[in-house]
Amino acid sequence: QQPVQSPQAVILREGEDAVINCSSSKALYSVHWYRQKHGEAPVFLMILLKGGEQKGHEKISASFNEKKQQSSLYLTASQLSYSGTYFCGTENNAGNMLTFGGGTRLMVKP
Amino acid sequence: DGGITQSPKYLFRKEGQNVTLSCEQNLNHDAMYWYRQDPGQGLRLIYYSQIVNDFQKGDIAEGYSVSREKKESFPLTVTSAQKNPTAFYLCASRDGPLYEQYFGPGTRLTVT
Numbered sequence: 001q002q003p004v005q006s007p008q009a010v011i012l013r014e015g016e017d018a019v020i021n022c023s024s025s026k027a028l029y030s031v032h033w034y035r036q037k038h039g040e041a042p043v044f045l046m047i048l049l050k051g052g053e054q055k056g057h058e059k060i061s062a063s064f065n066e067k068k069q070q071s072s073l074y075l076t077a078s079q080l081s082y083s084g085t086y087f088c089g090t091e092n093n094a095g096n097m098l099t100f101g102g103g104t105r106l107m108v109k110p
Numbered sequence: 111d112g113g114i115t116q117s118p119k120y121l122f123r124k125e126g127q128n129v130t131l132s133c134e135q136n137l138n139h140d141a142m143y144w145y146r147q148d149p150g151q152g153l154r155l156i157y158y159s160q161i162v163n164d165f166q167k168g169d170i171a172e173g174y175s176v177s178r179e180k181k182e183s184f185p186l187t188v189t190s191a192q193k194n195p196t197a198f199y200l201c202a203s204r205d206g207p208l209y210e211q212y213f214g215p216g217t218r219l220t221v222t
Contacts, residue, residue, distance in 0.1 A: 002152070030208050041200060041213035042153070049208060087152060089211070096141045096160055096207040097168070100153040 001025050003090045005101035012078050012108045020073040020104045022088035031064050031071040032089040032098060035082075042087060045073075078108045112137045114214035116201050121219045123195075131186045131217045133201035142184040143202040143211070146170060153200065159184055188219065195221045 003024040010018055022031060030049050034042035048064035048071060059076045075082055085105050089098035114135045123129045135142065141160050145153040155168030159178040173192025178184050184203075188195045201214040 032210065041215050044210040044212070047208070047210055089153075091207065096204070097143070097155060097158050098211060099155070099169075100145075102152040 002099055003088055003101040005086075005088060005104050007104060008102070009105040010107070012082075012106065014080060014108055014110055015077050016108075018075045018078060018106060020075075020086050020088075020106070022071045022073075022090070022101055024069045024090050024092070026069065026090075026092040028064075028066055028069050028071075028090050029093055030091045031062075032091075033062055033071075033073050034087045034089065035084045036087065036103075037084045045086075075106070078106075080108050080110065082106060083108045114201060114203055114212055116199075116214035116217050118217060119215065121217055123219070123221050125221055126190045127221075128190055129188050129195075129219065129221075131188065131199055131201075131219070133184045133186065133214060134182055135184075135201075135203045135212075135214075136182060137203055137205075137212060138181070139203035139205050139212075140181070141204050141206060142178070143204075144168075144174075144176065144184070144186045145200045145202065147198040147200060147216075156186065156199075188221075195219060 006021045032047045033045040036042040062073045064071045085103045087100050087103050089100045117132045143158040144156040157176040159165035175187045200216045202211045204211040
Protein backbone atom coordinates (compact mmCIF):
# COMPACT_ATOMS: atom_id res chain seq x y z
CA GLN A 1 0.00 0.00 0.00
CA GLN A 2 1.22 3.44 -0.97
CA PRO A 3 2.52 5.66 1.87
CA VAL A 4 0.64 8.92 2.43
CA GLN A 5 2.50 12.21 2.20
CA SER A 6 1.41 15.51 3.66
CA PRO A 7 1.04 18.27 2.79
CA GLN A 8 0.41 17.75 -0.91
CA ALA A 9 1.86 21.15 -1.71
CA VAL A 10 3.60 23.98 0.10
CA ILE A 11 4.79 27.43 -0.90
CA LEU A 12 7.63 29.06 1.02
CA ARG A 13 9.60 32.26 0.95
CA GLU A 14 13.36 31.90 0.78
CA GLY A 15 14.72 31.31 4.27
CA GLU A 16 11.55 29.72 5.68
CA ASP A 17 11.34 26.19 7.06
CA ALA A 18 9.14 23.28 5.99
CA VAL A 19 8.26 19.79 7.18
CA ILE A 20 7.05 17.01 4.91
CA ASN A 21 5.51 13.92 6.44
CA CYS A 22 5.26 10.33 5.22
CA SER A 23 2.99 7.76 6.88
CA SER A 24 2.53 4.09 6.20
CA SER A 25 -0.14 1.62 7.27
CA LYS A 26 2.48 -1.15 7.34
CA ALA A 27 5.51 -1.72 9.52
CA LEU A 28 8.52 -0.08 7.90
CA TYR A 29 12.06 -1.31 7.51
CA SER A 30 13.41 1.77 5.84
CA VAL A 31 12.34 5.10 4.40
CA HIS A 32 13.99 6.78 1.42
CA TRP A 33 13.62 10.43 0.44
CA TYR A 34 14.00 11.78 -3.12
CA ARG A 35 13.58 15.15 -4.80
CA GLN A 36 12.44 15.50 -8.40
CA LYS A 37 12.68 18.62 -10.54
CA HIS A 38 10.13 19.00 -13.30
CA GLY A 39 10.82 16.66 -16.22
CA GLU A 40 13.86 15.11 -14.56
CA ALA A 41 14.65 11.92 -12.70
CA PRO A 42 14.28 11.77 -8.91
CA VAL A 43 17.49 12.41 -7.01
CA PHE A 44 18.31 10.55 -3.80
CA LEU A 45 18.43 12.64 -0.62
CA MET A 46 18.77 10.15 2.20
CA ILE A 47 17.77 6.78 3.61
CA LEU A 48 16.65 6.06 7.16
CA LEU A 49 16.72 2.60 8.64
CA LYS A 50 14.84 1.01 11.52
CA GLY A 51 16.03 2.45 14.82
CA GLY A 52 14.60 5.99 14.80
CA GLU A 53 17.82 7.38 13.40
CA GLN A 54 17.84 10.99 12.34
CA LYS A 55 19.98 11.86 9.36
CA GLY A 56 20.81 14.99 7.54
CA HIS A 57 23.17 16.97 5.47
CA GLU A 58 23.41 20.74 5.22
CA LYS A 59 19.96 22.10 5.91
CA ILE A 60 17.92 19.03 5.02
CA SER A 61 17.38 16.36 7.66
CA ALA A 62 14.92 13.59 8.37
CA SER A 63 13.63 11.43 11.17
CA PHE A 64 12.06 7.99 11.24
CA ASN A 65 9.69 6.78 13.93
CA GLU A 66 9.22 3.09 13.28
CA LYS A 67 6.61 2.67 16.01
CA LYS A 68 4.38 5.27 14.41
CA GLN A 69 5.38 4.07 10.92
CA GLN A 70 6.19 7.65 10.01
CA SER A 71 9.04 9.70 8.66
CA SER A 72 9.46 13.45 8.40
CA LEU A 73 11.73 15.51 6.16
CA TYR A 74 12.89 18.86 7.56
CA LEU A 75 13.98 21.68 5.27
CA THR A 76 15.46 24.62 7.12
CA ALA A 77 16.30 28.06 5.76
CA SER A 78 14.97 27.02 2.37
CA GLN A 79 16.74 28.05 -0.81
CA LEU A 80 15.33 28.53 -4.30
CA SER A 81 17.07 25.30 -5.33
CA TYR A 82 14.90 23.33 -2.90
CA SER A 83 11.90 23.73 -5.20
CA GLY A 84 10.64 20.47 -6.63
CA THR A 85 8.53 17.48 -5.71
CA TYR A 86 9.61 15.40 -2.74
CA PHE A 87 8.82 11.70 -2.59
CA CYS A 88 9.20 9.23 0.20
CA GLY A 89 9.75 5.59 -0.67
CA THR A 90 9.17 2.87 1.88
CA GLU A 91 10.32 -0.69 2.33
CA ASN A 92 8.28 -2.81 4.69
CA ASN A 93 10.66 -5.74 5.00
CA ALA A 94 14.13 -6.64 3.85
CA GLY A 95 12.89 -7.17 0.33
CA ASN A 96 14.00 -5.00 -2.56
CA MET A 97 11.16 -2.90 -3.79
CA LEU A 98 10.23 0.61 -2.81
CA THR A 99 6.68 1.92 -2.69
CA PHE A 100 6.50 5.65 -3.28
CA GLY A 101 4.12 8.22 -1.88
CA GLY A 102 2.16 10.62 -4.04
CA GLY A 103 4.70 13.41 -3.57
CA THR A 104 4.78 16.86 -1.99
CA ARG A 105 5.24 19.81 -4.32
CA LEU A 106 7.44 22.46 -2.77
CA MET A 107 7.87 25.90 -4.26
CA VAL A 108 10.33 28.38 -2.81
CA LYS A 109 9.85 31.99 -3.84
CA PRO A 110 12.35 34.85 -3.56
CA ASP B 111 31.19 7.36 -15.38
CA GLY B 112 28.71 4.90 -13.96
CA GLY B 113 25.03 5.42 -14.41
CA ILE B 114 21.76 4.46 -16.02
CA THR B 115 20.86 5.34 -19.57
CA GLN B 116 17.42 5.32 -21.08
CA SER B 117 16.68 5.87 -24.70
CA PRO B 118 15.11 7.60 -26.38
CA LYS B 119 14.20 10.64 -24.28
CA TYR B 120 10.99 11.20 -26.26
CA LEU B 121 9.04 8.53 -28.09
CA PHE B 122 5.93 8.84 -30.22
CA ARG B 123 3.81 5.92 -31.33
CA LYS B 124 0.46 5.25 -32.90
CA GLU B 125 -2.18 3.44 -30.91
CA GLY B 126 -2.09 -0.33 -31.41
CA GLN B 127 1.68 -0.55 -31.79
CA ASN B 128 4.01 -2.22 -29.31
CA VAL B 129 7.00 -0.17 -28.27
CA THR B 130 10.16 -1.11 -26.35
CA LEU B 131 11.92 1.27 -23.98
CA SER B 132 15.59 0.73 -23.36
CA CYS B 133 17.32 0.76 -19.96
CA GLU B 134 21.03 0.05 -19.49
CA GLN B 135 23.14 0.36 -16.34
CA ASN B 136 26.88 0.01 -15.78
CA LEU B 137 26.71 0.18 -11.99
CA ASN B 138 26.88 -3.61 -11.61
CA HIS B 139 23.58 -3.54 -9.72
CA ASP B 140 21.59 -6.73 -9.35
CA ALA B 141 18.17 -5.14 -8.94
CA MET B 142 16.43 -3.09 -11.64
CA TYR B 143 13.02 -1.43 -11.71
CA TRP B 144 10.53 0.20 -14.05
CA TYR B 145 8.20 2.96 -12.86
CA ARG B 146 5.45 4.89 -14.55
CA GLN B 147 4.74 8.50 -13.66
CA ASP B 148 1.65 10.41 -14.80
CA PRO B 149 1.51 14.23 -14.64
CA GLY B 150 1.42 15.47 -11.06
CA GLN B 151 1.46 11.92 -9.71
CA GLY B 152 3.84 9.66 -7.84
CA LEU B 153 5.90 6.72 -9.08
CA ARG B 154 4.10 3.45 -9.66
CA LEU B 155 6.03 0.23 -9.97
CA ILE B 156 5.49 -1.73 -13.18
CA TYR B 157 8.05 -4.56 -12.96
CA TYR B 158 11.24 -5.30 -11.09
CA SER B 159 14.05 -7.80 -11.38
CA GLN B 160 16.37 -8.96 -8.64
CA ILE B 161 18.65 -11.14 -10.76
CA VAL B 162 19.19 -12.09 -14.37
CA ASN B 163 16.41 -14.19 -15.93
CA ASP B 164 14.02 -13.40 -13.10
CA PHE B 165 11.46 -10.61 -12.69
CA GLN B 166 8.29 -9.88 -10.73
CA LYS B 167 5.17 -7.86 -11.43
CA GLY B 168 4.70 -4.60 -9.65
CA ASP B 169 1.46 -2.79 -8.95
CA ILE B 170 0.54 -1.95 -12.56
CA ALA B 171 2.04 -4.71 -14.74
CA GLU B 172 -0.97 -5.23 -17.01
CA GLY B 173 -0.18 -4.30 -20.59
CA TYR B 174 3.59 -4.36 -20.06
CA SER B 175 6.29 -6.98 -20.44
CA VAL B 176 9.99 -7.12 -19.55
CA SER B 177 13.05 -9.30 -19.99
CA ARG B 178 16.30 -9.57 -18.07
CA GLU B 179 18.74 -11.54 -20.19
CA LYS B 180 21.77 -9.53 -19.10
CA LYS B 181 22.60 -7.91 -15.79
CA GLU B 182 23.10 -4.54 -17.46
CA SER B 183 19.86 -4.42 -19.42
CA PHE B 184 16.18 -4.38 -18.48
CA PRO B 185 14.01 -3.38 -21.48
CA LEU B 186 10.32 -2.62 -21.06
CA THR B 187 7.76 -3.33 -23.79
CA VAL B 188 4.56 -1.35 -23.73
CA THR B 189 2.05 -3.53 -25.56
CA SER B 190 -1.11 -2.54 -27.38
CA ALA B 191 -3.03 -4.02 -24.44
CA GLN B 192 -1.98 -1.09 -22.23
CA LYS B 193 -5.02 1.19 -22.32
CA ASN B 194 -3.35 4.49 -21.39
CA PRO B 195 0.33 4.20 -22.29
CA THR B 196 1.12 7.91 -22.54
CA ALA B 197 3.34 8.66 -19.51
CA PHE B 198 6.85 9.32 -18.25
CA TYR B 199 8.74 6.04 -17.73
CA LEU B 200 11.62 5.80 -15.30
CA CYS B 201 14.11 2.97 -14.96
CA ALA B 202 16.08 2.51 -11.75
CA SER B 203 18.62 0.18 -10.22
CA ARG B 204 20.23 -0.49 -6.89
CA ASP B 205 22.74 -2.76 -5.23
CA GLY B 206 20.19 -4.48 -3.02
CA PRO B 207 17.73 -3.94 -0.17
CA LEU B 208 18.31 -0.84 1.96
CA TYR B 209 20.55 0.79 -0.66
CA GLU B 210 19.74 3.99 -2.48
CA GLN B 211 18.02 3.65 -5.80
CA TYR B 212 19.52 5.34 -8.87
CA PHE B 213 17.21 6.57 -11.59
CA GLY B 214 17.76 6.98 -15.30
CA PRO B 215 16.76 10.23 -17.07
CA GLY B 216 13.41 8.79 -18.18
CA THR B 217 11.55 8.30 -21.46
CA ARG B 218 8.46 10.33 -22.22
CA LEU B 219 6.13 8.17 -24.30
CA THR B 220 3.25 9.69 -26.22
CA VAL B 221 0.73 7.42 -27.93
CA THR B 222 -1.86 8.94 -30.25
